[in-house]
Amino acid sequence: MTSPNNSHKKTSHENSETDKNTPEKQNSLLAGIIERATKSGIGRKKLNPSAVESAVAKNMADIHSNPTKLRLAFLGGGSFGTAMANLAARNGCDTTLWVRNKRTVKAMVKTQTNKKYLPGYKLDDRLKYSHDLAASVKDKDIIFIAVPGLAFRETLKNIAPFISGQSIVSLTKGMEKDTFAMMSDIIKEVLPEVNFGVMSGPNLAIEIMKNMPSATVIASESEPLRHAVQAALHSAFFRVFASDDVKGVELGGALKNIYAIAMGMAAAYDVGENTKAMILTRALAEMSRFGVEAGANPLTFLGLSGVGDLYATCSSELSRNYRIGNMLGRGMSIDAAVKKLGQTAEGVNTIQQVHEKATKEGIYMPITHALYAVIYEDKAALGVALHLMEAGFRSDVEFVMAHDHSNAALTAQMKTSSDSTADESGDTDSK
Ligand SMILES: NC(=O)C1=CN([C@@H]2O[C@H](COP(=O)(O)OP(=O)(O)OC[C@H]3O[C@@H](n4cnc5c(N)ncnc54)[C@H](O)[C@@H]3O)[C@@H](O)[C@H]2O)C=CC1
Ligand SMILES: O=C(CO)COP(=O)(O)O
Incomplete structure (x- = not known):
């Protein structure tokens, strides 16, 4: 099913963009690169970087004379899939948003809004909607997946029979339950031949719908795919930066959800700006520490x-x-908070996965362990926070000065005294 109105009507904003010719021109330029790379078989299999470079160089010359539109599918009719599909349609890409619920698709075609997740925001006239998964993904250049992490593997398996040469980009910021797999790991497992990337960044969907300037990162080992995603989504309101650190970019998006929960809880306790800065900075230290263990570049976490x-x-x-x-900070249980939210909050699962993985592998993640203790072991938040503050001496940025070089004797002494305090008060066992 498609939108009844594909008449390419332009708003005044779009006209001014087209006048400058920026997105459309970039789109056609780089669309040609991916189109040719896809046709010639590059981009279908594991890429040979030199082949990619020569294909890009070879094709740059005649791209101006033969513009082609990128054909894109976005899977997932939640707030983020919808917001990203809308950006691509507005940039002139041939864009289909796949939504699993047939009635929702009908309503979206009729109202050109996503009433449940983005109420009040009119979507671009050119955006098409479908509940037919096969038709949505066939003959596309890139399939963007924006379903929750817990549904990612199932979605990939469902599209597997229809994958011929399409590239896949994960927009999901989750972690699979019990397997610790990131979405890129699942793509490699389910579709080992496919060309893929992950996109992640500070991208609150509502702000994007409001045209508030935002930026994101496309990470892929494939240069044509990075260019194509930049071409598809880049605009005066949305900058798309590139990276080849897939693991680092993906982990940034998944891990920050843990600390957003911690910060929401801290805000409920009315903490000061110093405290917020401390949580944020130590969160970053945890994220890059975990990232390094997973093979990411710690510098990616500075992006x-x-x-x-x-x-x-x-x-x-x-x-x-x-x-x-x-909500947790205000005394609600996790189940009640999740129910009240009624939308995806990946951090709820990610805390459990990362707590378990870090415990198993001995990765020092004190904020994650503390949060786990409060949410899943029913420990008192203030006692846990106090215990965190009393933990031993560490170095600030361990990639500048390894924490082993801190005062080890004092750290051990502090640990002994804080462990005994915790034992006496019946507090937490978090590190
Ligand atoms: N909303 C945002 O601002 C951003 C969200 N993300 C990420 O995008 C992913 C999706 O999140 P949202 O769109 O925000 O979620 P949402 O809660 O707004 O919507 C989730 C959507 O997924 C669909 N869905 C659930 N299970 C499914 C399944 N088994 N098969 C097909 N569809 C299914 C639901 O019907 C719903 O349309 C998450 O990993 C999130 O972290 C990333 C950046 C920004
Ligand atoms: O990832 C996001 C913004 O970058 C969205 O965050 P939430 O999933 O917490 O809404």
């Missing part, structure tokens, strides 16, 4: 997908994870 997204979600009530934390 948009790391500190950028951490800042956005830790300081805004638009973040669902922050709102969950805030």
Whole structure:
């Protein structure tokens, strides 16, 4: 089913963009690159970087004379899938948004809004809607997946029979339950031949719908795919930066949800700015520590997908994870908070996965363990926070000065005294 109105009507904003020719021109330029790369078989299999470079160089010359539109599918009719599909349609890409519920699709075609997740925001006339998964993904250049992490594997398996040469980009900021798998791991497992990337950054969907300037990161080993995603989504309101650290970018998006919950909870306790700064900065230390163990580059966490997204979600009530934390801080149970939210908050699962993985592998993640103790072991938040504050001496940025070089004797002494305090008060066992 498609939108009844594909008449390419333009708003005044779109006309001014087209006049400058920026998005459309970039789109056609780079669309040609991916189109040719896809046709020639590059981009279908594991890419050979030199082949990619020569394909890009070879094709740059005649791209102006033969513009083509990127054909895109976005899977997932929640707030983020809808917001991103809307950006792509507005940039002139041939864009289909797949939504699993047939009635929702009918309503979206009729109203050109996503009433449940983005009420009040009119979507671009050119955006098409479908509940037919096969038709949505066939003959596309790129399939963007924006379903919750817990539904990612199932979605990939469902599209697997229809994958011929399409590239896949994950927009999901979750972690699979019990397997610790990130979405890129699942893509490699389910569709080992596919060309893929992940996109992540400070991208609160509502702000994007309001045309508030935002930026994101596309991470992929494939240069044509990075260019194509930049071409598809880049505009005067939305900048798309590139990275080849897939693991680092993806982990930034998933891990920050843990700390958005912590910050929402801290806000409920009315903490000061010093405290918020401490949580945010130590959260970043945990994220990069965990990232390094997973093979990511710690410097990636200094970018948009790391500190950028951490800042956005830790300081805004638009973040669902922050709102969950805030409800918990006000005394609600986790089940009641999740029910009240009624939308995806990936951090609820990610805390459990990361707590378990870090415990198993001995990765020092004190904030995550503390949050786990409060949410899942029913420990008193203030006691846990006090215990965190009393933990031993550490170095600030461990990539500058390894924490082993701190005063080890004093750290051990502090640990002994804080362990005995915790034992006496019946507090937590968090590190
Ligand atoms: N909303 C935001 O501001 C941003 C969200 N994200 C990420 O995007 C992902 C999706 O989140 P949202 O769109 O915000 O979620 P949402 O809660 O707004 O909507 C989730 C959507 O997924 C659909 N869905 C659930 N299970 C499904 C399944 N098994 N098969 C197909 N569809 C299914 C639901 O019907 C709903 O349309 C999450 O990983 C989130 O972290 C990333 C950046 C920003
Ligand atoms: O990832 C997001 C913004 O970058 C959205 O955060 P929430 O999932 O917490 O709403």
